[in-house]
Amino acid sequence: MDQQRLDSYQWGPSRDFNEHVLHKTILVGDSGVGKTSLLVQFDQGKFIPGSFSATVGIGFTNKVVTVDGVRVKLQIWDTAGQERFRSVTHAYYRDAQALLLLYDITNKSSFDNIRAWLTEIHEYAQRDVVIMLLGNKSHRPPAEGRQWLLLQADVSNERVIRSEDGETLAREYGVPFMETSAKTGMNVELAFLAIAKELKHRALWQPDGPHFQIRDFVESQKKQPSCCSFL
Numbered sequence: 060m061d062q063q064r065l066d067s068y069q070w071g072p073s074r075d076f077n078e079h080v081l082h083k084t085i086l087v088g089d090s091g092v093g094k095t096s097l098l099v100q101f102d103q104g105k106f107i108p109g110s111f112s113a114t115v116g117i118g119f120t121n122k123v124v125t126v127d128g129v130r131v132k133l134q135i136w137d138t139a140g141q142e143r144f145r146s147v148t149h150a151y152y153r154d155a156q157a158l159l160l161l162y163d164i165t166n167k168s169s170f171d172n173i174r175a176w177l178t179e180i181h182e183y184a185q186r187d188v189v190i191m192l193l194g195n196k197s198h199r200p201p202a203e204g205r206q207w208l209l210l211q212a213d214v215s216n217e218r219v220i221r222s223e224d225g226e227t228l229a230r231e232y233g234v235p236f237m238e239t240s241a242k243t244g245m246n247v248e249l250a251f252l253a254i255a256k257e258l259k260h261r262a263l264w265q266p267d268g269p270h271f272q273i274r275d276f277v278e279s280q281k282k283q284p285s286c287c288s289f290l
């Protein structure tokens with residue numbers, strides 16, 4: 060990789076933070092699926108339980124992720140899921156490079172609405188936007204060894220969408236999928252890391268460079284025994 064190109068990508072032409080290449084990433088999905096919570100978990104490593112206060116309008120957080128030793132700057136926009144803000148958020152789709160589309164595994168209508176969200180995305184976003192489907196509020200336990208046993212407990216008394224249903228829908232649309240928990244942090248970093256890797260790969264693409272496929276990456280990470288607990 061040409062060092063000058065890499066430096067310019069990471070630091071901007073004059074090393075001004077504001078001139079870094081910014082990858083605009085948007086969180087979308089029904090109200091209450093956990094978009095704000097996912098972003099707070101990723102940005103601050105915490106979950107604030109308690110009463111739900113719906114996002115009004117839209118706001119963003121800048122976050123630098125180091126991918127394979129390269130600094131990737133994500134500008135992550137948190138949108139309001141409520142219908143009345145939809146026309147506002149559509150305007151932001153156009154220059155988005157990535158979209159994280161969330162549903163809540165304990166809320167069937169949030170899953171049923173995913174097709175409508177994808178239709179909107181295809182209508183308003185760029186054709187090559189990176190899309191990742193996330194089934195949030197899945198609380199797998201962090202403890203290894205007891206994983207299988209505790210998986211049975213999961214949140215199954217609340218879960219209404221099976222993981223396989225998320226997988227099937229994602230496969231139908233050709234997008235990567237994973238379950239996350241904004242509460243425990245499960246897969247939160249992995250989701251953003253996968254997006255950052257894909258965007259960096261596209262930005263620095265060169266014909267003889269390494270091949271990268273976000274879906275393959277996500278699937279390989281999901282197979283790791285350590286996956287989903289510490290990430």
Ligand SMILES: Nc1nc2c(ncn2[C@@H]2O[C@H](COP(=O)(O)OP(=O)(O)OP(=O)(O)O)[C@@H](O)[C@H]2O)c(=O)[nH]1
Nearest residue numbers: 090091092093094095096111113114140196241242
């Ligand atoms: N148990 C559990 N609760 C969660 C999780 N993520 C979010 N919540 C809760 O779900 C509720 C809604 O979360 P938000 O992050 O505000 O949802 P949102 O998608 O940003 O909602 P809008 O701003 O209206 O679009 C809050 O009470 C959160 O505490 C999770 O992973 N597990």
